[in-house]
Each structure stands twice: as structure tokens, then as C-alpha cells.
Amino acid sequence: MRDAAALAADADVWGPYASYDDVARFEYGRRMWRLAEMRERLLTNWLDERHPHRERFLEHRALVEEVLNSEESVAALDAKLRQRGTTLRCLSREIPVVFGQWFETREPGRAAPIADAAKPNEYSLVRLRSGAHSVHARSYAETMHPGIGPAAEAEALYVRQTGLIERLRAHHGEFVIWDIGLGAGANALTALRQTEALDASLRLISFDSTDAPLRFASGHPAELPYLRGYEQEVARLIETRHVRFRRGAQRVDWTLNIADFPALLQSPAAATWPRPHLILFDPFSPARNPAMWTRPLLAQLYRLLDPARPCLLPTYSRSTQVRVTLLLAGFWVGTGRATGRKEETTVAANRPE
Ligand SMILES: C[S@@+](CC[C@H](N)C(=O)[O-])C[C@H]1O[C@@H](n2cnc3c(N)ncnc32)[C@H](O)[C@@H]1O
Numbered sequence: 001m002r003d004a005a006a007l008a009a010d011a012d013v014w015g016p017y018a019s020y021d022d023v024a025r026f027e028y029g030r031r032m033w034r035l036a037e038m039r040e041r042l043l044t045n046w047l048d049e050r051h052p053h054r055e056r057f058l059e060h061r062a063l064v065e066e067v068l069n070s071e072e073s074v075a076a077l078d079a080k081l082r083q084r085g086t087t088l089r090c091l092s093r094e095i096p097v098v099f100g101q102w103f104e105t106r107e108p109g110r111a112a113p114i115a116d117a118a119k120p121n122e123y124s125l126v127r128l129r130s131g132a133h134s135v136h137a138r139s140y141a142e143t144m145h146p147g148i149g150p151a152a153e154a155e156a157l158y159v160r161q162t163g164l165i166e167r168l169r170a171h172h173g174e175f176v177i178w179d180i181g182l183g184a185g186a187n188a189l190t191a192l193r194q195t196e197a198l199d200a201s202l203r204l205i206s207f208d209s210t211d212a213p214l215r216f217a218s219g220h221p222a223e224l225p226y227l228r229g230y231e232q233e234v235a236r237l238i239e240t241r242h243v244r245f246r247r248g249a250q251r252v253d254w255t256l257n258i259a260d261f262p263a264l265l266q267s268p269a270a271a272t273w274p275r276p277h278l279i280l281f282d283p284f285s286p287a288r289n290p291a292m293w294t295r296p297l298l299a300q301l302y303r304l305l306d307p308a309r310p311c312l313l314p315t316y317s318r319s320t321q322v323r324v325t326l327l328l329a330g331f332w333v334g335t336g337r338a339t340g341r342k343e344e345t346t347v348a349a350n351r352p353e
Pocket of ligand 1: 144182183185259
């Protein structure tokens with residue numbers, strides 16, 4: 001906390017009757033923000049769907065983060081903000097409060113919570129504004145496909161915008177899809193369903209640290225209709241981690257790898273996976289699931305692609321940080337189509353076309 005003399009010197013910034021609440025939010029906020037572990041916990045708290053100021057934080061997030069990242073003096077920072085039509089006093093009030101009830105402590109060094117199937121009520125069904133249902137993961141405090149719902153988002157983001165049907169029609173031989181973050185299976189099953197009329201061979205390789213969300217989802221086909229008609233195949237996949245089946249002319253070979261993906265990607269096994277033509281990249285958000293969005297992970301993913309095999313990697317994130325990380329990892333990066341509440345998403349590729 002600043003002493004009285006320093007506060008007096010900052011009177012122009014905080015006003016003649018400085019609110020210690022404004023000063024504390026800024027001063028403590030900036031100090032905590034410098035610690036990576038604390039930064040992640042703050043973001044987790046502020047982005048929690050229960051946080052009443054979540055939307056407001058999202059609206060002002062870039063500027064709030066800039067202020068928390070700043071190194072300048074209070075006066076210099078305030079002068080900079082005034083040039084942009086605001087003040088440090090106003091901005092400090094946009095730093096959200098922290099709700100202690102879910103500001104949980106993590107073991108040092110543990111990057112992100114792993115959804116734990118053994119926890120009671122780890123997964124639940126939520127009804128979205130669109131009327132569709134989706135699966136909520138309690139450890140991450142995040143809902144899968146929270147915008148327009150699982151099947152609609154999977155179709156818009158991973159099937160239609162990638163031109164999957166047209167690509168499969170023109171494709172000869174096996175078409176390989178890596179499904180990173182299988183979760184409740186919406187992306188994988190929507191891709192299969194949307195292409196089931198085609199005479200095509202699909203090799204689907206799914207990855208997740210747990211099969212618990214898929215187990216949970218398979219108990220709710222009434223609310224999650226994208227599962228209907230695939231009950232037996234999903235049950236077999238969960239049971240044996242591999243299933244092979246035919247639907248009309250479509251041939252499917254589906255494998256499930258249960259492991260921590262960043263670790264698995266570094267293992268010798270990764271070199272043996274068939275190279276993908278399409279990657280359904282769908283971890284939880286970078287704020288909640290940072291280990292899945294690092295530059296080393298994306299760079300390793302890029303290295304595993306076959307340069308002679310065009311591969312697309314669509315993802316729902318439109319954040320500049322994610323796009324820059326993809327670029328630094330070696331990908332070409334473009335703007336993806338809108339889905340639900342997001343006016344744009346991101347498509348990365350290993351080739352410019
Ligand atoms: C948003 S959900 C995926 C939703 C899914 N694609 C669907 O369509 O239902 C993100 C998934 O990423 C998985 N995940 C998060 N961190 C992981 C890690 N380190 N390794 C493997 N999977 C991880 C989570 O367990 C979760 O199932």
C-alpha cells in the first residue's frame with residue numbers, strides 16, 4: 001500500500017478524496033498480476049460464469065490487462081489513459097472483485113485443474129439460451145460449446161467452415177482427423193454424422209485426459225441428441241478405446257487416447273500417429289486450460305504435421321494471443337467464421353492455401 005505522502009502526490013490521479021478501494025484494487029491487483037500462478041487464479045475467478053461482472057470484464061479486458069501489466073508510475077499511467085479517453089481511477093473500478101468462495105488454492109506448479117470424474121457432480125447438463133443442452137465441467141467452471149450448443153457449433157466451426165464434406169468427396173484414401181479434447185464427443189460425432197452419406201474412409205483419433213465427460217454425455221441422449229444412433233459405438237470406444245464400424249458407404253476407425261495431451265505429444269508414440277488432414281482443436285479456454293494453448297505444444301503439433309498433407313486447425317478462440325501463438329508455432333492463421341455469440345473464430349493451417 002502507498003504511504004500518505006505518495007498518495008498526496010497522486011491526488012491528481014485518485015481525486016482529492018481518494019477511495020482506498022480504487023487504490024487497493026489497482027496496487028494489489030498489479031502486484032498479484034505479476035505472479036503467473038496468481039494471474040491464472042484471478043482470471044479463473046473473473047471469467048467464472050457465476051461472476052456477476054464477467055461480461056463487463058470481457059468488455060474491458062484488454063485495457064484492464066494492460067493496466068495490470070503496466071510498470072509505469074501511477075501518474076504516467078493515468079496520463080496515458082487520459083489520452084485514450086479514460087482515467088486510472090475509472091479503469092481501477094473495472095478490475096473485478098474476487099469471490100473467495102471459488103478462489104480455490106492449487107498446488108504450486110499445477111497449471112490447470114484436471115476434470116476429475118471421481119468428484120461428485122463434476123459434470124452437469126446446462127440449458128443454453130438457444131434451448132440446446134450442453135455439458136458443464138465443474139473443475140474448469142466452463143461449459144462445452146456454450147454459444148449455440150454442441151451440435152450446431154460443431155457443425156458450423158469444424159464441418160461447414162472447413163468444407164469437410166467437399167474435401168471428403170474429393171479425397172482418395174484414408175482421411176485422418178485428430179480430435180483434441182474429445183470431451184462429450186460433440187465435435188467427433190457431428191463430423192461423423194455430417195459425412196455419413198459419403199463413400200469415405202475416416203480415421204478419427206481422439207485425445208482427452210479423461211473419458212468421464214463422454215460417459216456422462218452418453219447417459220443423456222435425450223438432452224444431447226447428437227449422440228443418438230451412436231450409442232453402441234460410443235460405449236465400445238469407452239470400453240476398449242477403439243471401435244471400427246460402417247455406416248452405408250462410410251467407414252470409420254476411431255481410437256481414443258486417454259492421457260495428458262501435452263505430455264503425450266512429447267512421447268515417442270506421437271511419431272507413430274497417422275498425420276492429420278483436419279484437427280478439431282477444442283480444449284477449454286486459454287484462461288482455464290493454459291497448458292493446452294502454449295507455444296511449445298502448438299509448435300510440437302505443427303512439427304508433427306506432414307508438410308505434403310494440407311491440414312486445417314479450426315478453433316473457437318479469436319484471441320490475439322492465441323493467434324500469435326499459432327503463428328509463432330509455425331501455422332498460417334486466418335479469421336474463422338462467426339458462431340453464436342462470437343463474431344469470429346480462428347482457422348490455422350500448415351499451408352497458405
Ligand atoms: C471444451 S471440452 C471439449 C468438448 C468436446 N470437443 C465436445 O465436442 O464435446 C475440453 C476437453 O479438453 C480436455 N482437456 C483439457 N486439458 C487436457 C489435457 N491436458 N490433456 C488432454 N485433454 C485435456 C478436457 O478434459 C475436456 O474434455
